[in-house]
Structure formats: C-alpha cells, structure tokens
Amino acid sequence: MPKIMKKKYIINIIAVAMVFLLLCLLFDTGLLGRKAAYFNGLVTIGMFYTIIVCSLNLLTGYMGEFSLGHAGFMSIGAYTSAIATTLISDHAELPNIVLYLLAIVIGGLAAAIVGVLVGIPALRLSGDYLCIVTVAVAEIVRVILSNFGIPAITGSATFGKSFAGIAKVSDYHYVFITMVICITVMYCYIRSRYGRALISIREDRIAAAASGINVTKTKVMTFTISAAFAGVAGAIYAHYITTLVPTYFNFSKSSEFLAIVILGGSGSMTGSIVAAPILSALPQLISYVFPEFASYRMLIYAIVLVVVMIFKPSGLFGGKEFSLPNLLLDRNYRKKKVSLDENKA
Amino acid sequence: MTKLIQSLMYGLNLGSIYALTALGYTMVYGIIRMINFAHGDFIMVGGFTLFYTIPVMKNMGLPLWFAVVVAIGVCVVVGVLTEQIAYKPVRGQGSTTALITALGMSLVLENGALVLFGSAPRNVPPMFSLPTIELLGASIPGQTLLTLAIGIIVMVILSFFIKYTKLGKAMRAVPEDKVASTLVGINVNKIITITFAIGSGLAAIASMMYTTSYVSIKNELGISLGLKAFVAAVLGGIGSVAGAMIGGLLLGIVEILVKVYMLPGTYEAVTYLILIVVLLVRPTGLLGKAVSEKV
Amino acid sequence: MKQEDTPVLETKSLGIQFGGLKAVNDVNIEIYKGELIGLIGPNGAGKTTIFNLITGIYTPTTGSYLLCGERMNGLKTHQVVNAGIARTFQNIRLFKKMTVLDNVRVAFNKNMKANLLQSIFRTPYYWKEEADTTAKAMDLLKLFKLDGFADQYAENLPYGKQRLLEIARALATDMKLLLLDEPAAGMNPVETAELKESIKMLREKFGIPILLIEHDMSLVMSICERIYVLNFGEILASGTPDEIASNKDVIEAYLGKEDEGGEV
Numbered sequence: 001m002p003k004i005m006k007k008k009y010i011i012n013i014i015a016v017a018m019v020f021l022l023l024c025l026l027f028d029t030g031l032l033g034r035k036a037a038y039f040n041g042l043v044t045i046g047m048f049y050t051i052i053v054c055s056l057n058l059l060t061g062y063m064g065e066f067s068l069g070h071a072g073f074m075s076i077g078a079y080t081s082a083i084a085t086t087l088i089s090d091h092a093e094l095p096n097i098v099l100y101l102l103a104i105v106i107g108g109l110a111a112a113i114v115g116v117l118v119g120i121p122a123l124r125l126s127g128d129y130l131c132i133v134t135v136a137v138a139e140i141v142r143v144i145l146s147n148f149g150i151p152a153i154t155g156s157a158t159f160g161k162s163f164a165g166i167a168k169v170s171d172y173h174y175v176f177i178t179m180v181i182c183i184t185v186m187y188c189y190i191r192s193r194y195g196r197a198l199i200s201i202r203e204d205r206i207a208a209a210a211s212g213i214n215v216t217k218t219k220v221m222t223f224t225i226s227a228a229f230a231g232v233a234g235a236i237y238a239h240y241i242t243t244l245v246p247t248y249f250n251f252s253k254s255s256e257f258l259a260i261v262i263l264g265g266s267g268s269m270t271g272s273i274v275a276a277p278i279l280s281a282l283p284q285l286i287s288y289v290f291p292e293f294a295s296y297r298m299l300i301y302a303i304v305l306v307v308v309m310i311f312k313p314s315g316l317f318g319g320k321e322f323s324l325p326n327l328l329l330d331r332n333y334r335k336k337k338v339s340l341d342e343n344k345a
Numbered sequence: 346m347t348k349l350i351q352s353l354m355y356g357l358n359l360g361s362i363y364a365l366t367a368l369g370y371t372m373v374y375g376i377i378r379m380i381n382f383a384h385g386d387f388i389m390v391g392g393f394t395l396f397y398t399i400p401v402m403k404n405m406g407l408p409l410w411f412a413v414v415v416a417i418g419v420c421v422v423v424g425v426l427t428e429q430i431a432y433k434p435v436r437g438q439g440s441t442t443a444l445i446t447a448l449g450m451s452l453v454l455e456n457g458a459l460v461l462f463g464s465a466p467r468n469v470p471p472m473f474s475l476p477t478i479e480l481l482g483a484s485i486p487g488q489t490l491l492t493l494a495i496g497i498i499v500m501v502i503l504s505f506f507i508k509y510t511k512l513g514k515a516m517r518a519v520p521e522d523k524v525a526s527t528l529v530g531i532n533v534n535k536i537i538t539i540t541f542a543i544g545s546g547l548a549a550i551a552s553m554m555y556t557t558s559y560v561s562i563k564n565e566l567g568i569s570l571g572l573k574a575f576v577a578a579v580l581g582g583i584g585s586v587a588g589a590m591i592g593g594l595l596l597g598i599v600e601i602l603v604k605v606y607m608l609p610g611t612y613e614a615v616t617y618l619i620l621i622v623v624l625l626v627r628p629t630g631l632l633g634k635a636v637s638e639k640v
Numbered sequence: 641m642k643q644e645d646t647p648v649l650e651t652k653s654l655g656i657q658f659g660g661l662k663a664v665n666d667v668n669i670e671i672y673k674g675e676l677i678g679l680i681g682p683n684g685a686g687k688t689t690i691f692n693l694i695t696g697i698y699t700p701t702t703g704s705y706l707l708c709g710e711r712m713n714g715l716k717t718h719q720v721v722n723a724g725i726a727r728t729f730q731n732i733r734l735f736k737k738m739t740v741l742d743n744v745r746v747a748f749n750k751n752m753k754a755n756l757l758q759s760i761f762r763t764p765y766y767w768k769e770e771a772d773t774t775a776k777a778m779d780l781l782k783l784f785k786l787d788g789f790a791d792q793y794a795e796n797l798p799y800g801k802q803r804l805l806e807i808a809r810a811l812a813t814d815m816k817l818l819l820l821d822e823p824a825a826g827m828n829p830v831e832t833a834e835l836k837e838s839i840k841m842l843r844e845k846f847g848i849p850i851l852l853i854e855h856d857m858s859l860v861m862s863i864c865e866r867i868y869v870l871n872f873g874e875i876l877a878s879g880t881p882d883e884i885a886s887n888k889d890v891i892e893a894y895l896g897k898e899d900e901g902g903e904v
Contacts, residue, residue: 132576136618137621140617144611147611258448262445299452299456299459302456305452309445
C-alpha cells in the first residue's frame with residue numbers, strides 16, 4: 001500500500017470515529033433528554049437510507065442504469081431476515097449482536113440471490129426498458145407479500161400480511177458500523193478494476209466490450225451487489241421498525257430512493273451520504289418543527305425535487321467526491337478542484 | 346359462457362381505460378423520449394374535476410356530460426402547464442433529469458391533491474343512469490357499454506387524426522427526426538405542447554370511464570392506474586399508437602380474467618409478469634421498432 | 641503447415657446479409673505476421689461492417705474467420721478481444737468522463753488477476769497490481785506523448801490526441817492483430833503526419849500486424865504493404881499499392897472520384 005494511502009486511511013478512520021463518538025455523546029449521555037429516542041430513530045432511519053441510496057447510486061451513477069424497484073430488493077431483505085431471526089430466536093436465546101449480524105447477512109444474501117436471478121435475464125435490456133422491469137419485479141414481490149401471508153410457523157410473532165413482533169436489534173451503534181462498512185465496500189468496488197470496467201460500460205458499452213470488458217458479467221455482478229446492500233438495508237429496517245407491511249415497499253418508496261440519489265448527485269457517493277440522512281429526515285422534521293405544515297411536507301419535498309432538477313440537474317455534488325484527507329494533506333486540492341471545473345466548463 | 350362474456354366486456358372496458366391512458370404515455374414518450382410519470386395523475390385530476398362539477402351541473406340543470414367537457418379542459422390546462430413549467434426547462438438535460446422531473450411532477454400533483462382534497466376516497470356521482478343490458482345472456486351495466494363505446498370511438502378518431510391530418514403527420518414526423526422536422530418547417534415546441542394537450546384530454550376521457558365503472562377516487566389513483574397504463578404502453582411497444590391500444594386492451598382483459606378465474610389478489614403480479622416475459626422475448630414490445638446503434 | 645505460414649487473420653468467404661441486402665459478400669482476406677494491410681473502398685462499401693464482423697459486433701451469416709488458425713465465429717466482442725483482436729472506431733469511442741489514464745487502464749483489465757475480495761479489501765496484491773498496471777499504462781501513454789494528459793478527462797483532449805488515445809487503449813489489450821478504422825479521419829495534415837509516425841513506430845516496436853481502413857490515399861499508399869479494395873461489399877482487387885494504383889477497375893470504382901479523401 002502506498003504511504004500516502006496509509007495516511008489517508010488514518011484520517012478517514014479518525015473522522016468516522018469522531019462522528020460515532022458524537023452520536024454516542026448525543027444519545028447515550030442523556031444530553032437530548034426525552035427527545036433522544038425521537039432523534040435516535042431519525043438517525044437510524046437515515047443510516048439505512050444511506051446504505052440503500054448508495055447501493056442504488058452504484059447502478060445509477062456508475063453503471064448508468066435506473067432501478068425503480070429497489071424497495072423490492074429491500075423488502076426481500078427485510079422479510080427474509082425477519083423470518084429467519086424470528087424462527088431462530090424461538091429456538092435459541094441469542095445475544096442481540098449475533099441476531100443482528102445474522103439478520104443483515106441473511107437479508108443481504110437473499111436479496112443478492114434474487115438480484116442474480118433478475119439481473120441475468122433483465123440486464124439484456126437497458127434504459128427505460130430495464131427501469132420498467134425493475135418496477136415490475138418490485139411490484140410482483142409486493143403483490144406476493146400482500147397476498148400470501150407467511151404461515152404462522154411460530155407462536156411468538158404474528159405472521160400474515162403485516163408481520164409484527166420482529167426482534168428490535170437494530171441498535172444505532174451496530175447500524176452505524178454496518179453503514180460505514182457497506183459504504184467502504186462499495187467505494188472500494190468502484191475504485192477497483194471492476195469499478196473502472198463498470199464506468200467504461202456506462203460511458204460506451206461497445207467500446208468497453210472492444211476493450212475486453214465482459215459487459216454482461218460486470219453488469220450482473222454490480223446489480224447483484226447493489227441488490228445485496230438493498231437487502232442489508234431492508235434487514236436493518238425490519239429489525240428497527242419491528243413491524244413490516246408490504247405497502248411500505250411500494251413504487252413511491254423506490255422512486256424516493258432514486259430521487260435522493262439524483263438530488264445528492266448521481267455518481268457521487270459523497271452526495272448520497274449527505275443527501276440520504278437529510279432527505280429521509282426532512283419530511284419528518286418539517287412536520288415536527290411546524291406541525292401545521294404536516295400535510296404539506298410531501299408537497300414541499302416534491303416541489304423542491306422539481307426545482308432542483310430545473311436549476312441544478314446534476315444534484316448537490318454533481319458526480320464529484322469530497323475527500324477529507326485530500327483537503328488536509330494536499331494543499332493544492334482546492335486549487336486543483338477549481339482547475340478541473342474550469343476544464344469541464 | 347355468460348360469465349366469460351361478462352368478463353370480456355368488463356375486460357374491454359378496463360382495457361380501453363388503460364389504452365386511453367397508455368396513448369398519453371406513448372405519444373409523449375415518442376416525441377420527447379420521456380416517461381411522463383405525471384400522466385397517471387392527470388386522470389386523478391380529471392376524476393376530482395368530475396367529482397366537483399357533476400353536482401354543479403345538476404344544480405344548474407345542465408346536462409351532466411358537460412362535466413366531462415370541463416374535466417377535459419382542466420386536464421389539458423394541467424397537462425400543458427406541467428409541460429411548460431417543469432418539462433420544457435429540462436429538455437435536453439438527459440434522460441435521468443427528465444425521469445426524475447416527471448417523478449417529481451407526479452408527486453407534486455399527488456400531494457397537491459392530498460392538500461386540497463384530503464386522503465379519504467371520494468365517490469363520484471353517476472353521470473349516466475342507463476338500464477342493464479342483456480347481451481348473449483350476460484347482463485352488463487349500460488354505462489359500461491356506453492363508456493366502452495366512447496373509448497373506442499375516441500381511439501378510432503385519434504388514429505385517423507394521426508394518420509391523415511397535417512398536424513397528425515407532424516406529430517409522427519417529430520419523433521423520427523427533430524432536426525429534420527424543424528427544417529421542413531414544423532414548430533417542434535408547438536407539436537410537443539399539442540401532444541401533451543391531446544394526451545391530457547385523453548386522460549380526462551379515461552377518468553370519465555374510470556369513475557363511471559369504479560366510482561371511487563382518491564389522490565393516489567394516478568400511481569396505480571398510471572403504472573399499469575405505462576406497462577400497457579411498453580407491452581405494445583412504446584412510441585407506437587397502435588401498440589398502446591392493443592397493449593391496453595390486452596392488459597385489461599387479462600386482469601379481469603385473472604380476477605374472475607384465478608386468484609383475485611394476484612392480477613397485478615400477472616400483469617407485471619406478462620410485461621417481463623414480453624420484454625425478454627421482444628425487447629421493444631409487441632409493435633415497437635428495434636433501434637440498432639450505429640458502430 | 642508451419643507456424644509462420646498460418647495467417648494471423650484469415651477470412652473465408654465471410655459475409656453478412658441485412659434483410660435482403662448483402663452488405664458484405666464472399667470476402668477473403670489474409671494477413672500475415674508483421675504486415676500492414678490497407679482496406680479501402682468507397683463510402684458504404686462495407687469496410688466498417690467487416691471490422692464489426694471480425695470483432696463480434698455482428699454475427700456473420702456466411703463464411704468464417706480465423707485468428708492464428710482458430711475459428712472465431714460466434715464469439716462475443718470481449719471474447720474476440722481476449723483472443724487477440726483489438727480495434728479503434730471510425731467515430732471515436734472513448735470513455736469520455738474517465739481520465740486518459742483510466743481509458744488505458746480499463747483495457748488492461750482482462751489480464752488483471754485481483755479478484756473481487758482482493759479488490760474490495762485492498763490486499764497487498766491489489767496494490768501491487770494497480771501500481772504495475774498504472775506503470776504499464778503510463779508507458780503506453782508516453783509512446784503517444786499523451787502522458788502529460790493522464791489526469792484529464794478524455795473528452796477534453798484535442799481531436800488528434802483522442803484518436804491516438806484510442807490506439808493506445810487498443811494496444812493495452814495485448815493483441816495479436818490491430819484493426820484501425822479511419823484513424824486519420826478529421827485530422828489536419830500535421831496530425832496525420834504524427835499518426836503516420838505512430839503507426840510506423842508501432843510496427844517497429846511491436847511488430848503487430850495491422851489492418852487499416854483509410855480514406856487518406858497518400859497515407860495508405862505510403863505505408864501499406866498490401867491493399868484490399870472493397871466495392872459493394874465484395875473484394876474488387878488486392879495487391880501492392882502500385883498494382884492497386886494502376887488497376888483499371890479500382891480507378892473506375894474508386895480513384896476516379898478521389899475527392900472523398902477529406903470527408904469526416
């Protein structure tokens with residue numbers, strides 16, 4: 001590993017640890033008093049949103065394809081992991097952390113399997129056609145979940161169309177660490193030779209193939225990875241909210257995820273990381289701070305979305321990344337960034 | 346047998362609602378390569394217009410179908426405004442931006458309706474009181490037959506309009522080549538606006554058909570109906586007017602048949618399954634043209 | 641048969657039909673080690689279609705083609721590249737929003753070994769391979785004097801340099817045969833001269849056989865050893881530049897309206 005990278009890693013680790021300590025300070029010391037639980041919830045939701053939005057950005061920003069069905073992959077992760085943990089905890093008393101780990105691994109794997117099965121045939125399509133197939137897949141999953149209640153296998157949880165009594169093990173400490181790992185993995189994937197191949201496909205499919213890239217394989221692999229992380233997010237959601245209803249994972253949810261990707265900046269992980277927590281919390285905060293505007297919150301959100309598209313279609317970060325180590329280590333970073341922008345213009 | 350005929354008639358009725366809506370999607374897609382997600386919400390707008398204007402017509406002693414004229418007017422205004430305010434500025438910004446803007450406008454209309462009308466479902470008062478008609482042993486409500494007839498007539502008129510009138514020809518020319526269309530003197534912006542106006546007008550007629558048969562409307566109507574109609578458009582081959590009609594009718598019949606003869610709750614899944622299968626076999630839909638990339 | 645006698649590329653009555661149109665018909669081309677072969681013909685004669693057939697973008701409807709004696713029909717584009725045929729495109733196809741360096745590094749992908757887990761966890765092997773690849777890519781860029789642009793987006797390069805970058809990217813795939821599709825198209829005379837030098841350098845340094853589609857007659861005549869002339873999808877003539885220049889059919893079909901040279 002180059003020396004400079006080691007330095008960068010250390011800076012990043014310190015930065016992440018500081019954010020983590022800040023959260024602990026806010027929620028574990030009673031600093032926020034009775035409001036702690038409320039904000040804790042917002043932060044946890046923001047974190048699983050970050051995972052799923054980043055996973056969708058993998059497709060949108062780097063592969064150049066849309067999915068309007070990510071809520072479907074999320075629901076697969078959520079339901080599978082919830083069934084698994086409910087069954088397991090009926091037979092054995094496991095510590096929360098073990099149950100949590102089992103949940104995210106099972107949720108991620110289940111969504112990945114569906115991702116491969118969908119991706120292999122569907123990725124022959126592209127653009128709007130692929131987009132509508134992802135919608136179709138998610139709707140099929142939702143209809144199945146809505147119609148075929150999971151039979152009551154155990155006594156402790158109510159199964160059926162809505163699925164209650166899931167163990168509440170998505171503690172924000174765990175979720176935070178999961179989120180950091182997920183983002184790191186996705187980031188490293190993009191920066192590896194696989195990521196280069198992926199971006200080359202986005203830029204020019206035919207030229208990528210003529211440069212020796214196996215287009216289908218790269219696309220299916222990315223689609224699967226993206227689905228897997230959506231599944232992880234679903235598992236976290238299930239074990240935070242404890243009651244699942246299929247209608248949560250509808251088309252609107254999928255389009256909300258896509259909207260956040262675009263608002264943050266398609267092709268910018270930083271954009272997703274900044275936008276996901278803010279935009280997932282924004283509607284809640286609007287109705288929290290101004291209760292009289294509660295019914296306006298989604299309208300405001302929608303108008304903001306359209307206005308941003310008209311005036312800044314590349315989103316908040318416009319495909320660029322923010323790097324703390326570069327800011328600290330490289331004195332020319334700011335200058336360089338400016339000159340790059342000039343080149344683009 | 347009577348059950349089958351009854352189902353087929355209901356299927357045709359639902360199908361022509363889908364077809365009229367799908368036409369709006371397909372014409373807009375053909376001309377600006379954009380999935381206008383807000384199109385489904387135009388039907389919701391039409392539905393609420395009917396809900397509020399039918400009683401007014403009743404009080405004023407006017408014929409109730411005047412309400413449909415008002416609904417068409419309102420839908421055309423909403424459609425053209427959507428195009429002018431939101432879509433025109435993002436034209437040429439790439440397909441991502443267009444897609445998200447359309448999703449955004451869909452959300453704006455849906456939540457605008459939530460703010461204005463609340464989330465409770467409303468029952469649109471009946472516009473026609475026609476007797477039930479016996480057809481080959483099956484009894485079918487008269488208004489279902491009437492709206493079905495209206496739907497089919499509108500589609501026939503539209504087909505002739507697009508095929509033979511100067512404006513219709515221009516509407517077919519623009520999707521083929523925008524630059525060449527401009528060169529031969531077609532005002533592309535005007536054609537796009539007209540396309541939106543016609544699409545929205547069709548949506549108003551679809552909402553008349555929908556409310557006559559299904560009565561209840563709410564602010565979320567647009568999403569479910571719109572998605573299904575969009576599926577119909579893709580199924581038929583997006584961009585193809587005939588494809589949208591065939592796709593819509595096919596989808597309506599299949600849905601009703603699944604509802605009647607198979608598991609009623611799964612008809613949506615069947616719809617989407619058919620879409621996936623068709624796209625995998627014929628990636629451009631039933632009547633869509635394959636576009637190959639020049640290397 | 642001795643190894644030297646196996647052509648690097650051999651097409652056997654290769655052809656493709658689009659609907660009723662025979663775009664390419666009964667084409668027999670042989671290229672031997674180290675040769676620089678020109679493929680010329682009027683617009684629409686089917687030159688690029690032959691490239692598309694050889695690189696697996698189209699599937700031949702008749703005939704076959706062999707790379708070093710191996711039958712290649714039915715392979716997908718990336719498999720063809722892996723087998724050793726690289727190409728450039730008539731209308732430049734670079735990865736515009738990737739850096740010049742990354743454009744070349746992508747093409748090294750097929751020979752890189754770090755698997756998914758090694759790449760994600762960034763093992764020492766990953767770092768070593770990345771460093772090696774970068775070094776090799778920089779070497780290639782230096783050959784074409786593009787190393788100074790390594791960090792720029794490909795789309796920001798001047799036109800002539802974009803053409804060279806495409807060739808550099810093709811070279812990175814470590815091929816046995818290079819197909820160049822109108823590399824001089826749209827170039828000014830200075831850039832064309834530079835290109836000519838680059839092609840000469842390629843042959844001296846790597847000894848790779850090259851099949852060249854080109855409209856710039858002076859370029860083709862001055863550097864190619866043999867030339868195939870294509871007209872209406874069929875081979876009209878083949879031979880040395882002198883033979884071609886004096887061939888009556890060719891003059892009639894092609895050289896007679898030679899003002900096409902500057903076409904973009």
